[in-house]
Amino acid sequence: MNNVALNNTLRFIGLLLLQVLVLNHINLFGFINPLLYIVWVLLYPIKKNKTTLLLLSFLLGLSIDFFSDSGGIHAAATLFIAYIRIPVLNTILGKSDFDYLLFNLRSIAFIKAFTFIALLTFIHHFIIFSLEYFSFNSISSILYNTLLTGVFTIILSVLGIILFTKKK
């Protein structure tokens, strides 16, 4: 039990530092900065207390906001995907194969895990860019940024999850 808490703490700090010191300065093609830190929300154990998850994802988003001077937009988006995580999993997996106690992102079919990651990433990015542009006139820029940044975040998250987590 303690091991899980320690793992999540280290992952929290590691992803935060990786995001603000490396990934925020990548600027691929001039503007793409993948937001890899949301992997922390995806990997947080399902059976753990939901209140802790909500508070910690708010804190993670807010820490990113502190570093990138962006008000509360990362906090709002990260909190939202943390809240809809379980309903989304329920719809993708169907009630029958959903085992709360033994759930692991690596143990379900790859295509289902991929859909889960892609869906949450796009929702998160859409909220981020909508709040950042903050105007209906720039809806095309919002969608364009969401799509391109989202694709790179998904590629990095899938690779990261495959390389750094154990298959059970």
Place this chain on the structure above:
Amino acid sequence: MQHLIYFIRKYRYFLLFILLEILAFYLTIQHHSYHQSKFVNSANFVTGGLYNKVSSINEYFHLKTENQLLNEENARLKNQLDRVQIISNDSVYNVLDTTYNIQKYEYLVAKIINNNYSKRNNYLTINKGSDTNISPELGVINSKGVIGVVKNVSSNFATVLSILNSNSKINVRLKNSSHFGSLIWNGDDYAFVQIIDFPRQAKLKKGDTIITGGKSAIFPEGISIGTIENIIIKNHQYHQIDVKLFNDMSSIGQVQIIKNLQKEEQKALEEKSNNE
């Protein structure tokens, strides 16, 4: 009462979610209005300190370009000095008027420790703060042109509202005539900014130089910004004017902060006239 407790217990996650979400939206909206983002900014002890550490490693990789910039600026300033000396030698007599020797602008040096240019609203962090007399609303420039305006200040760090930000609006004018306009950024490309509110009478052509106008108390007049790259005219009005910046905003290191020593005096006088 029992129903209320039952209700709260049943929907406690949802209520917590709504509460935190409202807090996040509050911070976002507060941040979008220019004058008040007191809480969430990178000018605090932890984030500023971390950025400072990382930038002290990073700056070794840019020593060569920084040196070259300094050298170029030295050469330009020496040329100016020579010109001044020639003028004063040519004049028949010198007027000794001490009021001309009162300094209007003071320049302080600082270093950018966190640079952003790819977002819609970009902020920079610099390594000087209120301990070295930096206060909000001071202009930030480097040898090639305008960078932005100081926004939040802590004791050792400050954040700068970059010209690449939707809240930034700087008074500018043409170098060869005195038509004024405002400099904004539409968020597309960090090498280009836009000018709005240019009068129809102004004759513009591609390649004209744009400098600061000096109508605000922040920047002195005549700091270079860029050259006009593209002009779109609609209904005999200037619809969009693109300006190519002299600065490469993706690689800036050493900057100067301009302190207007007569700002208080000017502000007080303007306020007095407005109130009458």
